[in-house]
Amino acid sequence: MxxxxxxxxxxxxxxxxxxxxxxxxxxxxxxxxxxxxxxxxxxxxxxxxxxxxxxxxxxxxxxxxxxxxxxxxxxxxxxxxxxxxxxxxxxxxxxxxxxxxxxxxxxxxxxxxxxxxxxxxxxxxxxxxxxxxxxxxxxxGEWPGADVRLRLTESVWSGLGAGTGHLTGRRVTVAVDGRGAAGRERTARLWLPAADGAVREWVAETAGSTGTAGTTDRQGFGGISAEIRDGGEVVRLWSA
Missing domain, CATH: 3.40.50.300 (P-loop containing nucleotide triphosphate hydrolases)
Known part of the structure; x- marks a missing residue:
């Protein structure tokens, strides 16, 4: 075979x-x-x-x-x-x-x-x-002895304006470790999902850039964040 x-x-x-x-x-x-x-x-x-x-x-x-x-x-x-x-x-x-x-x-x-x-x-x-x-x-979920383990260490939803709006995407940090070749922890910052539902790399905005259309973050008018605590996701909302 x-x-x-x-x-x-x-x-x-x-x-x-x-x-x-x-x-x-x-x-x-x-x-x-x-x-x-x-x-x-x-x-x-x-x-x-x-x-x-x-x-x-x-x-x-x-x-x-x-x-x-x-x-x-x-x-x-x-x-x-x-x-x-x-x-x-x-x-x-x-x-x-x-x-x-x-x-x-x-x-x-x-x-x-x-x-x-x-x-x-x-x-x-x-x-x-x-x-x-x-x-x-x-x-x-969990699996004893998994070869590769992926988890979120950071999660931030975007899309709310000054207390209103629609969720348009989520920025996350993915941490990966495991056994053998996966033993060294690696991380990636992604849109998961992006505004169009796709998955893509997230690159930090530089001064003067417009970023992703329709999104706001902690420095904008408002939004939603999520903290990962003991495997659970704690969601918080804020606005101007």
């Missing part, structure tokens, strides 16, 4: 992923939600799945009835390459094992912290061997 290539990522996320790709046989754990076991994935997990499908990979989604189809589409996802198992209940691990043999990426939110048996069995199922092409396990 010819060795399958690793799975592509969106250009804005390549700088923080080892080798700029999602490696087959690896586990990527993503954390940037308020509730550890909520029904929807984070924008960050969506962005990774969106980039994979946009690059031609097939994706399975397990245990996420609130999967953000519109948000994923705005990030460039090919929705025709997604297979959904919305509510597998206690059989979520079985669903992951089945999909891992058919798709390139499995995005899962376990209903609770996975057991050691879950970790071992799923790890064997996604591994790249002479008999199986391997898959990427993308976990919206």
């Amino acid at each position: 010819a060795e399958a290539p690793d799975v592509p990522a969106l250009p804005a996320l390549r700088a923080v992923l080892p080798g700029g790709v999602l490696r087959r046989g690896g586990v990527v754990a993503v954390q940037d939600r308020v509730r550890a076991w909520g029904e929807a994935p984070s924008y960050l997990a969506l962005a990774l799945a969106a980039g994979a499908s946009a690059g031609g990979a097939w994706c399975g989604v397990v245990g996420l009835p609130g999967f953000g189809i519109a948000a994923a589409s705005g990030m460039g996802a090919d929705l025709g390459r997604f297979l959904m198992v919305d509510e597998p209940g206690e059989r979520w691990a079985e669903a992951v094992n089945v999909l891992a043999g058919a798709v390139d990426v499995v995005l899962v939110r376990p209903p609770r912290r996975p057991s050691g048996e879950h970790v071992r069995r799923i790890g064997a199922r996604i591994r790249r061997t002479a008999r199986q092409r391997g898959a990427v396990l993308l976990v919206a």
